[in-house]
Every structure is written in C-alpha cells, then in structure tokens.
Amino acid sequence: MTGTAPGTDTPLRVGLVGYGLAGSVFHAPLISATEGLVLDTVVTSNPERQKQARTEFPDVRTAATADELWPRADELDLIVVASPNKTHVPIATAALEAGLPVVVDKPIAGTAADARELAGLAEAHGLLLSVFQNRRWDNDFLTLRKLLAEGELGDVWRFESRFERWRPQLKGGWRESGDPAEVGGLLYDLGSHVVDQALVLFGPAASVYAESDVRRPGAETDDDTFIAITHTSGVRSHLYASATTAQLGPRFRVLGSSAGYVKYGLDPQEAALREGLRPGPGWGQEPEPLWGRIGAGESPLTGGGDPVPTLPGDYPAYYAAIAKALREGGPVPVTAHEAAAALDVLEAARRSARDGVVVTL
Numbered sequence: 001m002t003g004t005a006p007g008t009d010t011p012l013r014v015g016l017v018g019y020g021l022a023g024s025v026f027h028a029p030l031i032s033a034t035e036g037l038v039l040d041t042v043v044t045s046n047p048e049r050q051k052q053a054r055t056e057f058p059d060v061r062t063a064a065t066a067d068e069l070w071p072r073a074d075e076l077d078l079i080v081v082a083s084p085n086k087t088h089v090p091i092a093t094a095a096l097e098a099g100l101p102v103v104v105d106k107p108i109a110g111t112a113a114d115a116r117e118l119a120g121l122a123e124a125h126g127l128l129l130s131v132f133q134n135r136r137w138d139n140d141f142l143t144l145r146k147l148l149a150e151g152e153l154g155d156v157w158r159f160e161s162r163f164e165r166w167r168p169q170l171k172g173g174w175r176e177s178g179d180p181a182e183v184g185g186l187l188y189d190l191g192s193h194v195v196d197q198a199l200v201l202f203g204p205a206a207s208v209y210a211e212s213d214v215r216r217p218g219a220e221t222d223d224d225t226f227i228a229i230t231h232t233s234g235v236r237s238h239l240y241a242s243a244t245t246a247q248l249g250p251r252f253r254v255l256g257s258s259a260g261y262v263k264y265g266l267d268p269q270e271a272a273l274r275e276g277l278r279p280g281p282g283w284g285q286e287p288e289p290l291w292g293r294i295g296a297g298e299s300p301l302t303g304g305g306d307p308v309p310t311l312p313g314d315y316p317a318y319y320a321a322i323a324k325a326l327r328e329g330g331p332v333p334v335t336a337h338e339a340a341a342a343l344d345v346l347e348a349a350r351r352s353a354r355d356g357v358v359v360t361l
Contacts, residue, residue: 012326013040015076015100017066017091018083019049022105024056025273026134026315027082032057033279034319036327040076041069043083066091073098077326080132081105085183089114092129096121101128101326106192108336110183112343119336128325130332131339132318135193136200138267139284139313140251140292146311147254147261148201152294154258159198159237161252163190164245170218178220185221187212187346190241195342195349196334198229198237205229205345207360212353215244227349252292262300263292267313284313 014031016023019042031039041061042053050062063069066083069076079095081088081104089109095102102122108131109115122129135141147153170176177184187210199205207230212222224244229237240249252263269284291307298304321333348359 011036011038012077012323013038013075014078014080015041015043015069016080016082017043017069017087018081018105019044019046019053020082020084022132023080023082024049024052025270027080027105027132028053028057029273029278030315030319031080033316034323036323037078037319041072043069066094070094070098073100076100078103078128078322082132085110085188089118092118093121096125096127096129099125099127103130103132103322104336105132106196106339107183107188107343107346108339109343110180110188112340112347115336115340115343119340122336128322128332129336130322130325131334131336133193133196133334133339134269134315134318135197135267136334137314137317138269139286139310140263140265140267141197142311142314143263143292143308144252144254144261145201147294147308152259153254153256153261156202156235156254156256158255159202159235159252160240160250160254161194161197161237162240162242162245162249163194163251164240164242164248166246166248167243168216170216176219176221176223185223185225186241186243187222187225187227187349191225191227191239191346191349192342194239194241195227195229195345196338198231198239199338199342199345202231202235202237203233204231204341205348205361206232207358208345208348208352209358210349210352212350222353225349225353227345229345259294259296260305261292261294261308262305263308263310265290269313269315273315279316283316286310 031037043063045064079100079102081091092102175184209228212225215224224242227239250262250264254261291310293300293305295305325332352359
C-alpha cells in the first residue's frame, strides 16, 4: 500500500519526528542519502537538536511538535517516527489520519495488539506503513541468508544470536526507565532485532522461554536477557541481548547437519554513521580478518573452518525500498504485521521470564 506520490522527477518530502540517537544517527543520514527522498522537516522540541539538524542539513525546516506537521500534510509525502517508544503509536496514528504514509522505528508499539490496530488503520486508509528493522541489512545477516539459501549448512538445528555490550554504567534516559509506559529495557530494544532476525530466517515461533534480569546497580529495567524460541520449522533459536557482558560471544553461531557458521563482531554501519560517515563507495564492507568461518568439527578460534567473505551491509537498501514502494506501489521492506509477530514473541518472553514458564504461541 502506498500514499499518493508526486511525479518521478520530484523528490519525496520526508518529515522526521525525533532527532535523538535514532533520528540523527540512522534516519536522517539514510534518508538524505536515498535518491528520490529529501529531508524536509525535523521535529524536535530541543533547541540544541534543532540547531544540530540545521547545521547537518542546511535546507531542513524544524518544528517543535509533530502536531505542526498535520496542517502541512499536503506538503509532505512520508512521516518517519523516530521519537521515544511510547510516542510511536499516537504519532503514527495522527500521521495516517492526516493521509500520510509512515515509517516507524522499532518497536512499532508496546504490544502486538497495538501494532495490528495500527496496521489495520493504514490498510483502511490505503497508506504505506513500515517498520525500520535495519538489522535485516547487517552484513552478517545478509551473509547468513546467502549461506542458508545455498544449503551450505544442511538442515539448521540451532541458531545462536548475540547482541551483547559491556556497559556497566547506566546512561540514563527513557530506554532505562522502569515505567512500563516507556517500553524501555533491552527486551524491546535489542530484543526487537534478534527476534526479528530469527523469525525472518526460520519462520514463526511455536513456543518461547526467556530469562530476564536487572544486573546493574540502580537499573530499573532488564539489561541482561535470554530468549529461546522453538520455531514451527523445528529450528531452535537461542537469543541474547545484554548490556552487562564482560566477554563478548560470537554474534552468530549457526549449527546445521552439514556444517556450522560462526561470526564475531558487529556490522560496521552503525559505528560509521555515528562517526559522521555517509553511504558511498565501500559502504558496509569489513576487512577479511573479521570474516566468519564455516566448517565441521573445528574451532574458528584456532583457525578451523573456511573463511566466508562477508557481504557488505546495506542499510541504504531500506529507504530505497520505501521510495520504490511509494513511487510504484507493491511490497514494503518490513510490514507492521511482521513487527506484530515479533511483538508476540517479546510479550511471550516477558511473561515467561516473569512466571518461569514456557509460553506456547
């Protein structure tokens, strides 16, 4: 589903709501790097962030609240919601009711029910609604999808995915708030990524078991979480999201009937964006020493297995697909219904961790 896009020679005008980490590091640079998109307006009530946006994008307009956008709906072609999690649903709802297509940063909502209601609203209005799950375009994920498509591992038995960090000191802010309304904590932050990837790779979840802890002094919400998914396909996914990991494990360890694939290290695109680099030649590539390894009966830590060239990461592909969907119709890169399925798993994980039970979906 799409909105009404202007002619192919006219850039699609984007209103970006939120200019914190998500808005300034990810969305604004990727939007501005996408052919056919132009960053028209940045919404933030913070004067320093308004100044930052105008410095980084001299032609951009700024607004203090999202409500300032709706009277100008006919001047815009897309709204991107990159504000705090608790605002995702109300702002996306207002945008859709104003007749504007919407991209929402993950998680789209605090519950699967809210995500499906938002999807229904978009469908009723015939408007595009997509969720920014950028980790589908990580270099390691793209490489693993290729290996699976080529049958290099045989039948996959277990998928281990770790999104681990060592951050023993709290940073503060809504992401670490214990208020349920904030939809904070790692389960809904990094957990949104690892669960989405597992569902894309191995299909729907049949059951979920989770352990979730609050480790750091003064922390109010989970900062060390483990999720085990049994997929309807029979694959078992073991997923880790942690800010308290003193020794980092492999990003992926995938075990199959023929071989295993082990990959260490995070995709380089986030670090590059944080440093102010922008997509261009060589974007998303990593050096050979960081390549994963594939083999059977050997340890990659001692040089066992064969190196697997890592495909370049490609975050720009997300907004290129959004622009194409708006121009030509057809599928969006990540649907709200896919995001709702991931939220089903996250809600089950929260219940499992709380009650110490396996939750059947």
